[in-house]
Amino acid sequence: MADEQPPADAPPAEEVPATEEAAAPVEAAPVADAPAATEAPVEAAAPVSVSDAEPQQAAAATAATTDAPPESAAVADASNPAPPALPPPSPEEAAQLLPPPQPVQTLVESTTPHLKRKDVYHKPAEDLPEDVEFQLARAYLLQNSEKSEMNIYDHLTLTVMRVLETRPKNPIDIFESISSEIKRSKFRSVDPLSAVFKPAFDSVPGVKVAKAQLKLYEQPPQEEAPDEGLGEIPDIMDLSNLWEWAGVSFGREETFMLFLSLRKLVAEKPLKSVRLWGKIHGLNASYIITEGELKDGAEDEDGPIANGVVDPEAIAAAEAAAAEAAAAEAPAAAAEGEGAPPAAPVEDPTLPKPKQKIIPPLPKEERIGVNRYVYYVCAYPGAPWIRLPDVIPEKLQISRKIRKYFTGDLKHQIISYPKFEANEAQYLRCQIARISAATVASPAGYYTFDPEDEGNEEEGHQPTIIINPEFEGLQNDSLLLLSNWVHHVPYILPQGRVTWENPYASLSKGGEDGEDEGDDEEKEEGEGGEEEEDPAATAEPETGPPLLTPLASDEDAAEGGPAWVTRPCSTLSPVKFTPVTLRSTRWPGAVIVAYNDKFANIYVGDGHGDIPKGGFLSDGLLLPPVLGEVAKEFVVVEKEENPDDPENPIVKEHGMVEQKDPTVEEEDAFEEAKRAKEEEAKEAAEEEAEAPEEEDE
Amino acid sequence: MATLDISDIPQHFSIAGVTLNAQERAVMTTSLKVKAEAEKLEHLSFWGKILAIQKDYMLAQASGSNFFDRKFFYSFDLVNWLQLPEVTPEEMAVIDKVTKRFTGDPAFEFSLATEEVEGEEKPKGQTISEEKRLSGVIQLMNYEVQIVPRGAYFRDGNLTLQLNPMFTGLQQSELGELTNYCHFREGFNINKKTAEERARNFDETIDIFDSIAGDDPRGVWTISAERGGSVALLRSLLWPGYVFFHTPSPVKWGGMYYGWGLKNANIGFMLP
Numbered sequence: 005m006a007d008e009q010p011p012a013d014a015p016p017a018e019e020v021p022a023t024e025e026a027a028a029p030v031e032a033a034p035v036a037d038a039p040a041a042t043e044a045p046v047e048a049a050a051p052v053s054v055s056d057a058e059p060q061q062a063a064a065a066t067a068a069t070t071d072a073p074p075e076s077a078a079v080a081d082a083s084n085p086a087p088p089a090l091p092p093p094s095p096e097e098a099a100q101l102l103p104p105p106q107p108v109q110t111l112v113e114s115t116t117p118h119l120k121r122k123d124v125y126h127k128p129a130e131d132l133p134e135d136v137e138f139q140l141a142r143a144y145l146l147q148n149s150e151k152s153e154m155n156i157y158d159h160l161t162l163t164v165m166r167v168l169e170t171r172p173k174n175p176i177d178i179f180e181s182i183s184s185e186i187k188r189s190k191f192r193s194v195d196p197l198s199a200v201f202k203p204a205f206d207s208v209p210g211v212k213v214a215k216a217q218l219k220l221y222e223q224p225p226q227e228e229a230p231d232e233g234l235g236e237i238p239d240i241m242d243l244s245n246l247w248e249w250a251g252v253s254f255g256r257e258e259t260f261m262l263f264l265s266l267r268k269l270v271a272e273k274p275l276k277s278v279r280l281w282g283k284i285h286g287l288n289a290s291y292i293i294t295e296g297e298l299k300d301g302a303e304d305e306d307g308p309i310a311n312g313v314v315d316p317e318a319i320a321a322a323e324a325a326a327a328e329a330a331a332a333e334a335p336a337a338a339a340e341g342e343g344a345p346p347a348a349p350v351e352d353p354t355l356p357k358p359k360q361k362i363i364p365p366l367p368k369e370e371r372i373g374v375n376r377y378v379y380y381v382c383a384y385p386g387a388p389w390i391r392l393p394d395v396i397p398e399k400l401q402i403s404r405k406i407r408k409y410f411t412g413d414l415k416h417q418i419i420s421y422p423k424f425e426a427n428e429a430q431y432l433r434c435q436i437a438r439i440s441a442a443t444v445a446s447p448a449g450y451y452t453f454d455p456e457d458e459g460n461e462e463e464g465h466q467p468t469i470i471i472n473p474e475f476e477g478l479q480n481d482s483l484l485l486l487s488n489w490v491h492h493v494p495y496i497l498p499q500g501r502v503t504w505e506n507p508y509a510s511l512s513k514g515g516e517d518g519e520d521e522g523d524d525e526e527k528e529e530g531e532g533g534e535e536e537e538d539p540a541a542t543a544e545p546e547t548g549p550p551l552l553t554p555l556a557s558d559e560d561a562a563e564g565g566p567a568w569v570t571r572p573c574s575t576l577s578p579v580k581f582t583p584v585t586l587r588s589t590r591w592p593g594a595v596i597v598a599y600n601d602k603f604a605n606i607y608v609g610d611g612h613g614d615i616p617k618g619g620f621l622s623d624g625l626l627l628p629p630v631l632g633e634v635a636k637e638f639v640v641v642e643k644e645e646n647p648d649d650p651e652n653p654i655v656k657e658h659g660m661v662e663q664k665d666p667t668v669e670e671e672d673a674f675e676e677a678k679r680a681k682e683e684e685a686k687e688a689a690e691e692e693a694e695a696p697e698e699e700d701e
Numbered sequence: 702m703a704t705l706d707i708s709d710i711p712q713h714f715s716i717a718g719v720t721l722n723a724q725e726r727a728v729m730t731t732s733l734k735v736k737a738e739a740e741k742l743e744h745l746s747f748w749g750k751i752l753a754i755q756k757d758y759m760l761a762q763a764s765g766s767n768f769f770d771r772k773f774f775y776s777f778d779l780v781n782w783l784q785l786p787e788v789t790p791e792e793m794a795v796i797d798k799v800t801k802r803f804t805g806d807p808a809f810e811f812s813l814a815t816e817e818v819e820g821e822e823k824p825k826g827q828t829i830s831e832e833k834r835l836s837g838v839i840q841l842m843n844y845e846v847q848i849v850p851r852g853a854y855f856r857d858g859n860l861t862l863q864l865n866p867m868f869t870g871l872q873q874s875e876l877g878e879l880t881n882y883c884h885f886r887e888g889f890n891i892n893k894k895t896a897e898e899r900a901r902n903f904d905e906t907i908d909i910f911d912s913i914a915g916d917d918p919r920g921v922w923t924i925s926a927e928r929g930g931s932v933a934l935l936r937s938l939l940w941p942g943y944v945f946f947h948t949p950s951p952v953k954w955g956g957m958y959y960g961w962g963l964k965n966a967n968i969g970f971m972l973p
């Protein structure tokens with residue numbers, strides 16, 4: 005009660021009207037603009053509660069005035085900010101009632117908040133205004149129960165009214181029974197629709213994944229001999245134990261599902277062998293990546309689709325590009341398209357010839373070199389495997405210069421500088437190629453050069469390697485030495501291929517490519533003819549370390565540390581019985597585990613290496629390449645004879661100059677001169693016309 | 702469950718591809734118990750693993766009734782745990798600038814390449830020992846990326862921070878939303894919230910931390926629902942290697958670091 009409050013808190017009696025007035029506009033504002041918008045929906049939603057509440061509140065108010073002394077009643081009325089007619093406010097409306105947000109209190113924050121930490125409680129500078137608190141509380145109390153369609157606000161009003169009407173003795177003792185009686189007496193209509201219409205069943209999240217995974221557990225039909233002629237699959241359940249020693253795990257259940265998924269992949273595609281390559285995390289989804297080798301002579305069915313060759317949209321785009329004389333596009337399409345006609349660049353004599361010779365794109369390696377293996381990705385074990393496109397050399401060059409997180413959507417276009425101009429699938433494929441070339445390794449002696457292939461001394465020939473049948477495995481302690489590990493995936497040259505291809509070859513003679521896919525119809529039409537200087541002859545072939553180079557000779561990490569660190573996985577058991585792990589520092593996430601004669605390569609990470617030295621800032625900071633110069637405007641070059649030095653004329657460059665508008669006088673003079681000229685010409689013509697007449701006569 | 706349980710690591714962190722091997726789990730479960738007893742520590746829990754060139758650091762942290770006042774321990778052999786030194790603010794400034802990998806030798810001195818300003822004296826503290834840097838990096842990470850689900854802690858009547866015993870995990874529909882994960886750090890200032898934010902779905906007892914949804918740059922966290930939507934997995938891109946999981950049934954959450962201890966300074970270039 006207001007009269008019981010200590011005098012310091014209670015407002016003096018004569019100030020009450022003032023506060024009432026001050027409070028009035030605040031309340032009036034929402035009431036004035038709210039009713040039209042809010043009253044109707046509220047009434048529609050709970051018509052019973054509003055009509056019920058009104059008379060009772062009025063009754064309660066009259067009861068209060070009769071019981072209480074008159075001056076305290078005035079105070080109580082003044083402090084009651086909710087007139088009975090006010091519609092129940094929603095939190096949004098209550099928020100509108102608030103004063104504008106106060107300027108944020110600036111705190112003195114130390115520069116190192118991470119040290120000497122202590123729990124600090126920031127007291128709210130000001131509590132919400134009392135009427136707002138009241139409205140929020142009222143809004144909460146007015147919420148209808150989902151089960152009984154009642155709210156506690158109305159219920160309490162009804163209960164108190166019932167007590168006042170019936171005036172029982174000791175009402176507090178029978179309060180519960182009154183309350184429950186009111187609840188019982190409340191009319192509850194049974195919605196006839198609820199018997200007919202059932203609420204829609206929200207499917208449990210993850211059902212889609214579960215349904216896809218369920219297909220993995222289908223028994224293969226008995227009649228077919230399924231394992232005949234199928235590609236090899238690794239025993240990843242066994243390998244996963246090794247990975248776990250190295251700190252890499254996909255979870256036991258997931259690994260098993262992956263195993264089934266790999267078996268399915270091999271059954272569906274013409275693959276000779278597969279290997280679980282690893283996992284690359286994306287922002288929204290991850291990629292589980294499998295490396296496969298196509299069977300010899302088998303047709304690559306997915307290839308054209310993955311490479312976007314048979315996609316009708318891509319063909320249309322390529323044709324449009326060719327039509328627009330984007331000369332760079334046409335040979336690319338011709339080189340890629342197996343079914344597509346070899347579209348030579350159309351030479352339109354009316355078009356101006358570009359001054360710079362366009363260097364045709366490098367031929368893509370097909371089923372050899374970087375593209376020897378094909379890669380399939382999926383988002384989770386059991387999801388369909390999607391084939392990645394082949395590496396395009398130019399894209400690989402650019403992928404070395406950019407660093408972009410994978411999103412998990414293969415169709416996402418990479419936006420970067422320098423421009424990548426391809427989707428994420430191509431970027432992913434480039435990164436996989438780079439990681440493979442840098443981190444996939446085997447114990448020395450596991451692979452050996454193919455003796456049948458040794459005599460081949462052709463230029464640019466890649467020696468082939470085969471598994472050494474006499475290899476017996478190395479001891480664990482010798483596996484800890486980097487010199488006992490060799491790369492068995494060829495080094496990728498800076499130009500993005502394994503074998504070097506002269507980028508100007510087609511410029512100079514329009515000839516065949518040195519080693520091509522053996523597809524004779526696909527010849528690159530060179531521009532030909534212009535033989536000023538032959539860049540093809542001067543181009544320096546790029547070279548890299550040969551195949552089966554030990555890891556010990558790997559280039560150091562950018563900051564100077566070794567490229568690989570080796571560890572026995574267990575420090576407690578003797579080295580003989582513990583797996584050995586090698587971790588790449590240049591490609592964090594790339595791991596090799598080995599245990600006597602078994603070994604496995606795996607990559608789990610973001611798909612990015614450390615920052616290479618060339619072209620980037622040190623200290624691990626990325627520095628994108630500088631933007632090219634802005635193209636110059638057209639200039640008029642004038643050469644004047646230099647009187648002092650006749651051999652070097654003075655060169656003057658005039659940019660484009662805006663001309664002044666002629667004045668009226670100048671225009672008049674010009675008109676006059678023009679007219680005079682015309683007249684002169686006329687006279688001359690007349691004279692000439694007269695002359696032959698004279699001759700005739 | 703205020704601290705990370707080692708037995709959760711193979712089950713939940715394997716979603717992110719990382720795990721600890723059997724030896725590490727077995728030895729640490731026992732050795733941390735013994736260490737906590739010897740040092741009279743209330744909670745001593747596994748913090749993470751920082752990979753280094755020569756040896757890898759296993760790290761543990763201890764906290765008492767004040768959740769933010771912590772001690773840090775490292776170990777190479779998983780058995781003997783040594784305490785990491787305190788770091789001064791000046792040293793912290795140096796630590797923040799070192800971008801090299803850890804070497805695995807606690808006595809190693811990192812020196813900053815000084816940008817030579819002519820005539821000026823070499824500022825103090827240009828070298829930092831690896832031991833101190835380790836301590837500093839852990840504290841940086843704790844401040845910047847340690848997170849908890851909303852409602853896991855609350856302020857009681859005395860305004861002290863308490864583990865919320867009534868916390869039953871986030872709702873399934875809330876699991877995938879960044880707004881429901883908060884930085885586990887002091888300094889939340891209610892006065893920085895607008896009045897509108899305070900009026901909606903705001904509870905002063907549990908909304909006591911900053912939500913990670915407001916972290917800069919946007920997209921610095923990735924969140925994914927795994928295992929049929931029953932586990933939320935969060936990865937920090939600012940400190941690649943920090944992984945956090947939360948599952949509502951049974952209520953569990955925990956974060957772990959497994960990586961090279963390097964901050965991603967290039968994140969601005971890498972986001973799509």
